[in-house]
Amino acid sequence: MYAIRKSSPVVRAVPRFDAKGLLSGLSFILAAGLCTTAPAIAADPGVTKDTITIGVFGPRTGPANIYRLIDEGAIAVYNEANAAGGIHGRKLKVVYEDDGCDPTKTRAAVKKLIYQDQVFLIHGGNCTSGVLAVKDEIVENKVPYMVMGATSRKIAAPVNPYIFTTVGLGDFVGQAMVEFGNSVPNVKKAVIVRHPDEWAEDFTKAVLAKASPAAPTVIEVTRNITDATTQVLQLKNMGADLVYVVLYLPESSVFFRDALKYGLKPVFVTTSTTTDFPDLAKRSGGEAAIANVFAVSALKAPFGTEAVKKDSDIFIRNFPNEPTMSFSLMGMSGAYAVVEGLKRAGPNLTRESYIKALETVNGVPAGPAACNIKFSPTQHEGCRDMTVWTSVGGKPTDIGRTWRKKN
Amino acid sequence: MDTLTLVVAGLANGSLYALVALGLVLIYKTQDVVNFAHGEVLMIGAFIGYTVFQILGWPYPVALIVAVIACGAMGALIERAAFRPLAEQHHITLAMLTLGLSFTLKGAARLPFGADIYTFPPIFGDTSSIVIGTAVIAPQNLVIIGVAVLLSLALFVFFKAATLGKQMRATQQNLMGAKLVGINTGRIHSGMWALAWATGGAAGVLAAPVALLYPDMGTDFLLKGFAAAVLGGFDSVPGAIVGALLIGVIEILFGGYVSTAFQHVSAFCIIIVVLFIRPHGLFGHKPTHRV
Amino acid sequence: MQKIQRWFAPVVLVLLLLAPLVTDRYIQYVINLVLVYAIVGIGLNLLLGYAGQFAFAHAALMGIGAYTAALLMFRLQVSFWIALPAAGIVATIIGSLGALPALRMKRVYLALVTLAFAELIQWILVHWKGLTFGTDGVRVAAPEFFGWSLKGDHRLSYLLLFMMLLFYVLAKRIVESKIGRSLVAIRENEIVAQCNGISIARTKGLVFALSAFYAGIGGALYALTLGFIVPESFHMFQLAIHFSIVVIGGLISMYGSLLGAIMLTMLPELLRGFQSLQEIIFGVLLSVFIVFMPAGLAGFGKRRGWLPDEILSRNWRSLPYRRDAGGGDRGASAPGEQSK
Numbered sequence A: 001m002y003a004i005r006k007s008s009p010v011v012r013a014v015p016r017f018d019a020k021g022l023l024s025g026l027s028f029i030l031a032a033g034l035c036t037t038a039p040a041i042a043a044d045p046g047v048t049k050d051t052i053t054i055g056v057f058g059p060r061t062g063p064a065n066i067y068r069l070i071d072e073g074a075i076a077v078y079n080e081a082n083a084a085g086g087i088h089g090r091k092l093k094v095v096y097e098d099d100g101c102d103p104t105k106t107r108a109a110v111k112k113l114i115y116q117d118q119v120f121l122i123h124g125g126n127c128t129s130g131v132l133a134v135k136d137e138i139v140e141n142k143v144p145y146m147v148m149g150a151t152s153r154k155i156a157a158p159v160n161p162y163i164f165t166t167v168g169l170g171d172f173v174g175q176a177m178v179e180f181g182n183s184v185p186n187v188k189k190a191v192i193v194r195h196p197d198e199w200a201e202d203f204t205k206a207v208l209a210k211a212s213p214a215a216p217t218v219i220e221v222t223r224n225i226t227d228a229t230t231q232v233l234q235l236k237n238m239g240a241d242l243v244y245v246v247l248y249l250p251e252s253s254v255f256f257r258d259a260l261k262y263g264l265k266p267v268f269v270t271t272s273t274t275t276d277f278p279d280l281a282k283r284s285g286g287e288a289a290i291a292n293v294f295a296v297s298a299l300k301a302p303f304g305t306e307a308v309k310k311d312s313d314i315f316i317r318n319f320p321n322e323p324t325m326s327f328s329l330m331g332m333s334g335a336y337a338v339v340e341g342l343k344r345a346g347p348n349l350t351r352e353s354y355i356k357a358l359e360t361v362n363g364v365p366a367g368p369a370a371c372n373i374k375f376s377p378t379q380h381e382g383c384r385d386m387t388v389w390t391s392v393g394g395k396p397t398d399i400g401r402t403w404r405k406k407n
Numbered sequence B: 001m002d003t004l005t006l007v008v009a010g011l012a013n014g015s016l017y018a019l020v021a022l023g024l025v026l027i028y029k030t031q032d033v034v035n036f037a038h039g040e041v042l043m044i045g046a047f048i049g050y051t052v053f054q055i056l057g058w059p060y061p062v063a064l065i066v067a068v069i070a071c072g073a074m075g076a077l078i079e080r081a082a083f084r085p086l087a088e089q090h091h092i093t094l095a096m097l098t099l100g101l102s103f104t105l106k107g108a109a110r111l112p113f114g115a116d117i118y119t120f121p122p123i124f125g126d127t128s129s130i131v132i133g134t135a136v137i138a139p140q141n142l143v144i145i146g147v148a149v150l151l152s153l154a155l156f157v158f159f160k161a162a163t164l165g166k167q168m169r170a171t172q173q174n175l176m177g178a179k180l181v182g183i184n185t186g187r188i189h190s191g192m193w194a195l196a197w198a199t200g201g202a203a204g205v206l207a208a209p210v211a212l213l214y215p216d217m218g219t220d221f222l223l224k225g226f227a228a229a230v231l232g233g234f235d236s237v238p239g240a241i242v243g244a245l246l247i248g249v250i251e252i253l254f255g256g257y258v259s260t261a262f263q264h265v266s267a268f269c270i271i272i273v274v275l276f277i278r279p280h281g282l283f284g285h286k287p288t289h290r291v
Numbered sequence C: 001m002q003k004i005q006r007w008f009a010p011v012v013l014v015l016l017l018l019a020p021l022v023t024d025r026y027i028q029y030v031i032n033l034v035l036v037y038a039i040v041g042i043g044l045n046l047l048l049g050y051a052g053q054f055a056f057a058h059a060a061l062m063g064i065g066a067y068t069a070a071l072l073m074f075r076l077q078v079s080f081w082i083a084l085p086a087a088g089i090v091a092t093i094i095g096s097l098g099a100l101p102a103l104r105m106k107r108v109y110l111a112l113v114t115l116a117f118a119e120l121i122q123w124i125l126v127h128w129k130g131l132t133f134g135t136d137g138v139r140v141a142a143p144e145f146f147g148w149s150l151k152g153d154h155r156l157s158y159l160l161l162f163m164m165l166l167f168y169v170l171a172k173r174i175v176e177s178k179i180g181r182s183l184v185a186i187r188e189n190e191i192v193a194q195c196n197g198i199s200i201a202r203t204k205g206l207v208f209a210l211s212a213f214y215a216g217i218g219g220a221l222y223a224l225t226l227g228f229i230v231p232e233s234f235h236m237f238q239l240a241i242h243f244s245i246v247v248i249g250g251l252i253s254m255y256g257s258l259l260g261a262i263m264l265t266m267l268p269e270l271l272r273g274f275q276s277l278q279e280i281i282f283g284v285l286l287s288v289f290i291v292f293m294p295a296g297l298a299g300f301g302k303r304r305g306w307l308p309d310e311i312l313s314r315n316w317r318s319l320p321y322r323r324d325a326g327g328g329d330r331g332a333s334a335p336g337e338q339s340k
Helices: A019-035 A064-083 A103-117 A128-140 A170-183 A196-210 A227-236 A249-261 A279-282 A308-319 A332-345 A352-356 B004-033 B038-055 B061-083 B091-113 B137-162 B163-173 B175-180 B185-207 B218-232 B235-255 B260-277 C002-022 C026-048 C060-076 C080-102 C106-125 C153-176 C178-188 C190-195 C200-226 C236-249 C256-293 C296-303 C328-338
Strands: A051-058 A092-096 A122-123 A144-147 A163-165 A190-194 A219-222 A242-246 A269-270 A291-295 A362-365 A372-374 A387-392 A395-398 B130-132 B133-139
Touching: A051 A064, A051 A103, A064 A092, A064 A128, A064 A308, A064 A332, A064 C026, A092 A103, A092 C080, A092 C256, A103 A122, A103 B004, A103 C026, A103 C200, A103 C256, A122 A332, A128 B260, A144 A332, A144 B218, A170 A196, A170 A242, A170 A269, A170 A291, A170 C200, A190 A196, A190 A227, A190 B218, A196 A242, A219 A227, A219 B260, A227 A249, A227 B004, A227 B235, A242 B038, A249 A269, A249 A279, A249 B061, A279 A387, A279 A395, A291 C178, A332 A352, A332 A362, A332 A372, A387 B137, B004 B038, B004 B133, B004 B163, B004 B218, B004 B235, B038 B061, B038 B218, B061 B091, B061 B185, B091 B163, B091 C236, B091 C256, B133 B137, B137 B163, B137 B185, B137 B235, B163 B185, B175 C256, B218 B235, B218 B260, B235 B260, B260 C060, B260 C080, B260 C106, C002 C026, C002 C153, C002 C296, C026 C060, C026 C153, C026 C178, C026 C236, C026 C256, C060 C080, C060 C106, C060 C200, C060 C236, C080 C106, C080 C200, C106 C178, C153 C178, C153 C200, C178 C190, C178 C200, C236 C296
Parallel strands: A051 A092, A051 A122, A122 A144, A144 A163, A190 A219, A190 A242, A242 A269, A269 A291
Antiparallel strands: A291 A387, A362 A372, A387 A395, B130 B133
16 A cells, blocks of 8 residues: 555656746746836826826735825825815826835835836835835935835935935934933833834834933833733833833733733833824723823824814815724825925926925924924925823823823 | 743633644644634634624623634535545645635735724723732633633543544544444534634634734734644644643743743744654654554 | 747747846836746745645745845845855755754644744844844845846846746756655655665755755845845745745646746736735635645646646646545554554
């Protein structure tokens, strides 16, 4: 039964040459290549008599797909601009490519936007690694680029003629975090709780640089944890009374839940990802879990509140079936900047005139963002103002930039 | 640092890994397939639990039962539709099919549930943790451990005593022999898948109040469950449970006393060492070759 | 028909060489990815298909290759033409070290050990910042070929095409040699193979090393194609793609891996228009392909007579994998399991 069979493939002779098979495979590639060839690039693509094509890329698939809300916020703003009659008689046409937040796919998406969709400008990118993988492509083609949601400073610094951002960058948020942390009285032990990824790196560096008491301990949290017992117990052991939390929303709620469970009650300073306080409270097991959370926010106010009512309504009008979170507002500042730049560039729109115009923007309101957009030829990071929120009676409340005792 | 607190939390995590590992072992023993979609079974169970408990407002035990039944039915259906026709294909092909299934289920779950990260409210409301000496124990952890133990016992009794269970074991051990004595092996395979998916669904509902609910939530559970099953010896049900509890406790002790950065990979390091010494896991059988 | 087939090969080859003249850079980038994935897929097919070893470390080894090349070029300014073979060699060495325990193991145990190895590599890539820059990633500059810069997707494609053909022919030679037959003999039945004078440890070690070499080279070329690498690129999703390429293309088929690479790279691009439905369609298509073409595209084409036969690559169905027939790698261990 177990002997080698006569017909066993081991001893079977087969014709040797099979390049035909190989080449018929290769011809597939070729056919696909030939079918979709695009014409050579014109002087300034993406602008016609009555349209301006804007390329947006972001995740619609994969684990990061919740960030699509950021892109949709921006698209909502563009739709509103069209509803208001367009810009100098031209309507904005948005082309949206999925990148799944995977650098390989991001590169394909951006190449498609540039070489096939022939966009005038690009507004996109919610994941730093993806954006860094396409930076050379964008710069080489001199496509004006507005960052959508990626928070790394490496994207826009040092100043690059084509890259602009209005995102609350990790550096600035980190600085605001440490500024706030330093104003908290009677701190003996500060600790940073972070993810081991590039997103958390910027915040951590900024906090480490200026923290007092100096040199906070760093504790790592692996992505997708469902249990933060070890981190919380270590914090308790150290006697931490100030904890900088640089975690994504899901992990933050696990962390705060376990902190509540094991009775860890220091001051928590967090990033903009945890500014949906009612939501965070619900996830973490009640108001008690987030009583000591202070979140640095790049937004003026939470979704739906009075201060951002207009933009919240814009989002709901354009995407009635989508959830409404802080994410829904985060892409809007960039879109407002783009619209402003296009308006200032006037009817004779070229990429050059648009960039020139964008660099004159100084102090334009950024929709729901807590800043006024300021660009200049040497400054392409347009939003530097942050504010700190904390939950008072279940409602997120703006308390400025320094520590204030809650009643 | 309180060791008892850590151990109880570790046992609770381990119990979840055990339920995942059980499902993997059951399918592997019958059909030689590593089910890479098993993380998604857990995810579906969790979302069914969420729908029943949170949206329909029925009690938690009902949610558990509904998820178990629904997942079991899905498992049987998928076995009949996709895996039975391919039963004689290469095991790598079959494993790939489960991978395709995993993509599909994740994609499907994203349509209704992709927009948010859902949370299951704590079942015990605001009941605070139980404090014993210096140890702090969360009630949900006790529920997880309790239900996992009950389910494992039920399975054990089922395989030892029930006729169907005996037929299932017979089919596992000798397919041809089972056919010869008149067992409907096709139905047995479906039953096995149903059982495996049902435990996966139960794991989902149990994990729901602890974990966060999103379409990719199963991936890490699958990895740990797989590791647990292999550590115990992939053909041994009790081995899988012991392996899972060991992994749960070891990784949390590593995280607590060594470094949280190393917590996730510590389990894998230990497994490499164990398998180096015992290539068939702690309780696996070294196959004897007959030529 | 015969005549057409004879002319087909050279014409297509010439067209492929000329393709970069007419494609835009998006299409060319996708073609380049196909070529890179074909190399990686061929390497994995040697291990997974021909040798039947259920190993999960391929994405990690690809990462090692990519990082070796990128870091040598970035940190030490080593020329790409030295970094490329170095990437293959480093991946081979680490892969072989990792394979040592694996030589004793089978199936799920092997799968898990290699998976654990991959997790460790991922952990090291993220945490050893002094060497790898951690999650910050590494930028990879385009190499020069005798003063001619290979910058841009079109120029790069010539290098990739050459490498793909080279490694295709190399793998084919190996499979046709004694090694290939030893591999299949071991896959079929280790004891019978041993009785026939085949050294199991040496042959398995060799195929692990060889497939690691392919992964390393593929990784270096992948780094070049992307221009920027991060550890995350070499994690589970990458591995899932590799497995899909080999199985969809066809286990135990050289051009199968190429067909698989085309499928798996093109399909997501073609599905772009479906937006958030892409994932579910991709998953369903993957499942449907496996259900209806369990022997992969290559096996399907061969059975219909569209594609030429290959050495050692008969339809799986005819192989002694049927459990109740008692043969194959399951059969070798099944009787023992009964005795417990």
